Amino acid sequence: MTDRPSWAPPGIDITVPSVSRVYDYYLGGSHNFEVDREAARHVLKSVPAMPKVGQANRAMMRRAVRYALGRGVDQFLDIGSGIPTFGNVHEVVHALNPEANVVYVDNDPVAVAHSKAVLDGNEHATIATADLRDPHSVLDHPETRRMLDLDRPVALLLVAVLHFLSDADDPHGVVATLRDALAPGSVLVITHATHTPHDRSLDDDMRAGAAVYQRTSTPLVMRQVPEVRRFFTGFELVEPGVVPMPHWRPDTPPGDDIDPAVLTGFAGVGLKA
Amino acid sequence: MTERPAGSVRGQGGIAVVEADCLSRFAAIWSRAIYPVTATSMTRAEFEQHLLPLARTLRDALHAERFDPRGAARVGEGLVAAHCTDPEALPSILGVIDAYLVLYCGPVLDLPADECRVRCSRLQHAVAVGFSQALRERTLHEQESISRAALNAKSEAETALAASEARFRAVFETAAVGIGIADLDGNVLETNDALTRMFGSEAYVRHRRVGEWTQLESAAGDPASLNRGLVRGDRDHYEVEKAFLRADGSVLWADVQVSLLRDADGSPRYQLALFEDITERRRLLERLRHQATHDALTGLPNRALFFERLDQALADPARDIGVCYLDLDGFKAVNDSLGHAVGDRLLVAVADRLRGCVASPDQLVARIGGDEFVAVYADPPSQAAVTELAARILRALSAPVLLDDRQLPVHGSIGIVHGQVGTRGPADVLRSADITMYRAKERGGNRYEVADPDADARAITRHGLTNQLPSALRHGEFFVEYQPLIGLEDGAVLGAEALVRWLHPVHGVLGPDQFIPLAESTGQIVPLGRWVLQQAAQQARDWHDLQFTGPAPRINVNLSPVQLSHPDLVAEVVAVLEETRLQPSALCLEVTESALIGADEDALKPLRRIADLGVAIALDDFGTGYSNLSSLRWLPVSVLKLDRSFTRGMRQHPADPVEMKIVEGIVSLAHTLNLTVTVEGVETRTQAEHLRALGCDTAQGWYYGKAGPADQLHTLTLADAS
Numbered sequence: 004m005t006d007r008p009s010w011a012p013p014g015i016d017i018t019v020p021s022v023s024r025v026y027d028y029y030l031g032g033s034h035n036f037e038v039d040r041e042a043a044r045h046v047l048k049s050v051p052a053m054p055k056v057g058q059a060n061r062a063m064m065r066r067a068v069r070y071a072l073g074r075g076v077d078q079f080l081d082i083g084s085g086i087p088t089f090g091n092v093h094e095v096v097h098a099l100n101p102e103a104n105v106v107y108v109d110n111d112p113v114a115v116a117h118s119k120a121v122l123d124g125n126e127h128a129t130i131a132t133a134d135l136r137d138p139h140s141v142l143d144h145p146e147t148r149r150m151l152d153l154d155r156p157v158a159l160l161l162v163a164v165l166h167f168l169s170d171a172d173d174p175h176g177v178v179a180t181l182r183d184a185l186a187p188g189s190v191l192v193i194t195h196a197t198h199t200p201h202d203r204s205l206d207d208d209m210r211a212g213a214a215v216y217q218r219t220s221t222p223l224v225m226r227q228v229p230e231v232r233r234f235f236t237g238f239e240l241v242e243p244g245v246v247p248m249p250h251w252r253p254d255t256p257p258g259d260d261i262d263p264a265v266l267t268g269f270a271g272v273g274l275k276a
Numbered sequence: 277m278t279e280r281p282a283g284s285v286r287g288q289g290g291i292a293v294v295e296a297d298c299l300s301r302f303a304a305i306w307s308r309a310i311y312p313v314t315a316t317s318m319t320r321a322e323f324e325q326h327l328l329p330l331a332r333t334l335r336d337a338l339h340a341e342r343f344d345p346r347g348a349a350r351v352g353e354g355l356v357a358a359h360c361t362d363p364e365a366l367p368s369i370l371g372v373i374d375a376y377l378v379l380y381c382g383p384v385l386d387l388p389a390d391e392c393r394v395r396c397s398r399l400q401h402a403v404a405v406g407f408s409q410a411l412r413e414r415t416l417h418e419q420e421s422i423s424r425a426a427l428n429a430k431s432e433a434e435t436a437l438a439a440s441e442a443r444f445r446a447v448f449e450t451a452a453v454g455i456g457i458a459d460l461d462g463n464v465l466e467t468n469d470a471l472t473r474m475f476g477s478e479a480y481v482r483h484r485r486v487g488e489w490t491q492l493e494s495a496a497g498d499p500a501s502l503n504r505g506l507v508r509g510d511r512d513h514y515e516v517e518k519a520f521l522r523a524d525g526s527v528l529w530a531d532v533q534v535s536l537l538r539d540a541d542g543s544p545r546y547q548l549a550l551f552e553d554i555t556e557r558r559r560l561l562e563r564l565r566h567q568a569t570h571d572a573l574t575g576l577p578n579r580a581l582f583f584e585r586l587d588q589a590l591a592d593p594a595r596d597i598g599v600c601y602l603d604l605d606g607f608k609a610v611n612d613s614l615g616h617a618v619g620d621r622l623l624v625a626v627a628d629r630l631r632g633c634v635a636s637p638d639q640l641v642a643r644i645g646g647d648e649f650v651a652v653y654a655d656p657p658s659q660a661a662v663t664e665l666a667a668r669i670l671r672a673l674s675a676p677v678l679l680d681d682r683q684l685p686v687h688g689s690i691g692i693v694h695g696q697v698g699t700r701g702p703a704d705v706l707r708s709a710d711i712t713m714y715r716a717k718e719r720g721g722n723r724y725e726v727a728d729p730d731a732d733a734r735a736i737t738r739h740g741l742t743n744q745l746p747s748a749l750r751h752g753e754f755f756v757e758y759q760p761l762i763g764l765e766d767g768a769v770l771g772a773e774a775l776v777r778w779l780h781p782v783h784g785v786l787g788p789d790q791f792i793p794l795a796e797s798t799g800q801i802v803p804l805g806r807w808v809l810q811q812a813a814q815q816a817r818d819w820h821d822l823q824f825t826g827p828a829p830r831i832n833v834n835l836s837p838v839q840l841s842h843p844d845l846v847a848e849v850v851a852v853l854e855e856t857r858l859q860p861s862a863l864c865l866e867v868t869e870s871a872l873i874g875a876d877e878d879a880l881k882p883l884r885r886i887a888d889l890g891v892a893i894a895l896d897d898f899g900t901g902y903s904n905l906s907s908l909r910w911l912p913v914s915v916l917k918l919d920r921s922f923t924r925g926m927r928q929h930p931a932d933p934v935e936m937k938i939v940e941g942i943v944s945l946a947h948t949l950n951l952t953v954t955v956e957g958v959e960t961r962t963q964a965e966h967l968r969a970l971g972c973d974t975a976q977g978w979y980y981g982k983a984g985p986a987d988q989l990h991t992l993t994l995a996d997a998s
Contacts, residue, residue, distance in 0.1 A: 090317030117425035
């Protein structure tokens with residue numbers, strides 16, 4: 004964190020690639036600038052299946068949201084929500100429960116501005132500017148306070164975001180702080196980029212892809228699977244545990260044509276006792 | 277592909293079912309081909325459902341009686357809406373239509389196969405157009421929306437930045453502290469109103485350099501080097517307290533905090549100086565310090581400051597110390613007779629004179645008590661220098677003080693301590709000076725004495741005596757002596773005045789002058805006075821019992837002003853008279869003139885009641901104060917005791933004629949008012965004869981007999997009778 008006072012505005016610099024706009028480009032969107040596409044093309048050179056990874060993230064998130072709705076959870080906190088393109092949490096949620104509340108959180112002012120435009124007039128979804136690295140800024144945000152009742156279960160979505168926290172940001176401490184604020188019965192959804200020690204060349208490709216993120220404002224940190232599992236401390240992992248994204252409760256059995264890069268993204272869902 | 281063309285099935289009801297079935301199969305094939313190249317987050321099944329209406333549109337267009345391919349553009353749009361945005365998807369989309377549309381949705385109407393192929397081709401063209409247009413629209417829309425979002429974010433950030441800057445500007449401009457910003461060379465770039473107000477002129481502030489703001493005259497802290505350290509970036513902050521000249525030449529005291537401002541890279545850029553005006557605070561502190569260390573009445577240094585200076589002077593055992601302890605002679609009488617207001621004015625006048633006696637900064641005169649003053653002389657060059665200081669003080673007091681046209685003589689007694697500091701503590705030095713001052717008083721006052729250790733050891737300190745008074749009374753250390761009272765007409769012993777003595781275990785016999793003031797100041801005079809009254813009354817009764825005939829000898833007992841205002845006085849007098857069965861007329865209570873001056877009727881009531889009992893009341897020391905002769909008419913007194921000072925001039929022959937006239941006048945006045953006149957201090961026969969001639973009634977003094985034990989009086993009486 005910088006030592007900028009919390010009420011001083013962050014600067015906007017669209018000459019630096021943004022993680023959320025790069026992600027949008029993977030997903031075929033045009034909510035991006037040349038600088039983002041340039042970065043995305045670099046990643047795609049090393050990991051051509053990056054769009055599929057993004058798609059798999061989206062798909063897993065949809066399944067996890069449906070799982071939470073199935074448990075009766077009607078409050079959703081999506082941190083690192085990025086550019087809302089399609090198949091967003093609130094669309095999935097409101098298709099099944101129009102009364103459920105969704106709070107998106109992002110630290111990218113452009114993503115937030117775009118989300119505001121998309122969510123304008125939506126009474127059950129909102130966006131808050133806050134930084135996951137300061138979890139209290141998320142929990143104490145007026146929008147969070149307004150929309151979510153933390154005394155009741157909340158589905159906390161940390162989809163493709165924790166790998167943008169460096170170890171110095173203490174991601175485990177961050178998750179623990181959020182966990183402590185959640186009521187029993189809350190659901191934690193995590194997807195995370197992991198190392199693939201069994202496949203050196205793939206791991207090298209992924210590292211090369213991750214290296215591109217060093218040029219963005221948020222470098223990407225791949226972690227070992229056990230470390231990803233450790234994020235669920237204080238939660239009961241639901242079946243089938245922490246697994247490659249397409250393997251987490253698929254609607255139809257995943258075929259054998261899945262790109263190996265997609266399988267480096269691991270996903271898990273935990274229930275707070 | 278194993279599906280058979282739908283067109284082969286016939287029958288009215290079955291046609292729809294079969295057609296729907298064919299449509300689903302086409303959608304399934306289509307989905308299988310497109311799904312892998314889409315970015316959709318739909319599941320495969322959802323995607324297939326999404327394609328079904330699109331397939332129907334294609335089939336309906338194919339079947340239309342009047343063929344119009346333009347409707348198929350909507351199919352392209354629908355696919356883009358389902359996130360088939362990758363151009364790579366287009367060949368798959370069109371390929372499936374080309375290969376399977378006619379096969380699964382073949383015409384029901386009899387249409388030539390060629391026509392069918394043509395329609396299919398044209399439908400593909402329309403789908404491609406719709407796809408491209410939708411993709412273009414979508415791209416443009418998304419580009420616009422993201423640009424707008426970026427713009428919004430930017431303007432929001434700018435608004436926030438502007439608000440933040442406005443806040444800072446407001447803080448800067450309206451801050452109560454003075455703020456100045458300067459570059460690293462110290463050139464002032466910006467100042468706020470508060471700073472301008474502090475210095476009184478903006479130009480005056482601007483033409484200074486930060487270094488000047490913080491340079492001190494003294495070497496303490498060395499702000500110049502502090503400032504060099506700051507601009508080099510070695511330190512980020514320093515603080516100094518400093519006096520400045522304002523534009524108008526007055527002095528500004530400010531607490532200045534200088535901080536280094538760095539840029540985003542951490543390199544030093546500016547200096548920020550915060551000024552807090554502490555002029556008032558310092559002034560207040562100085563005033564408080566002055567109040568804490570100076571006497572409110574005279575403005576002289578007080579006891580606290582005196583001890584501070586004395587401690588400093590005693591810090592080095594190798595140095596010398598000089599102290600002059602001054603107590604005014606007879607100040608109590610002034611206070612008692614003229615009131616405290618006059619007493620205070622006298623003290624102020626004395627203080628002014630003492631101030632003039634201080635010749636150098638190593639001397640300090642302080643007021644440490646009512647009429648007690650001390651001069652401390654740090655490391656005096658010689659004892660002569662200290663005695664010279666004492667002499668200067670006595671000289672300064674030699675002329676009377678003029679108050680309201682009244683000449684008040686002021687004299688003082690000074691105790692001098694001089695010598696090497698050695699192991700002396702402040703209490704020792706002061707005690708020694710105090711004792712020595714008493715020696716000066718004992719030798720008549722208006723002089724100084726120099727402390728000498730032997731004399732000190734024997735000395736009686738007021739402090740010690742005061743503390744010993746209560747136990748002395750319990751242990752019977754007091755006794756009463758009697759001075760005969762003689763009738764001038766026939767020289768007969770009429771009675772005696774009871775005078776209390778203290779047989780001190782260490783100091784021997786002490787006279788009333790040495791302890792009565794102490795007993796008065798502590799209230800011990802009440803039990804002591806009661807005891808004396810009892811003793812004297814009992815003695816008078818004993819004399820009466822011995823004498824058998826004639827009037828009982830009179831006993832005079834002194835009454836202190838403190839006793840006079842004690843509520844039990846009347847009851848005690850009554851009790852003593854009853855206990856001793858002494859006739860009230862045999863008792864005379866002596867009250868000093870000053871005790872009655874200014875007393876109102878309430879204060880006189882006890883005395884009046886005692887007089888009503890038949891007890892005589894004598895006005896003691898008459899003529900020493902500033903007597904109001906008219907008060908004699910209504911005061912409950914029956915005796916005037918004329919002070920010895922009136923009769924001094926009659927000791928020899930011929931007597932001072934003026935004195936004779938005065939006494940004659942007083943006697944005449946007294947007799948007119950039915951008062952008898954007693955004269956004190958009769959020392960010669962000549963004096964006694966003069967007084968008898970002038971009509972005085974009774975007398976006492978050495979000529980007749982000093983104060984002594986009770987049986988001495990008995991002897992005198994017997995002698996007189998013989």
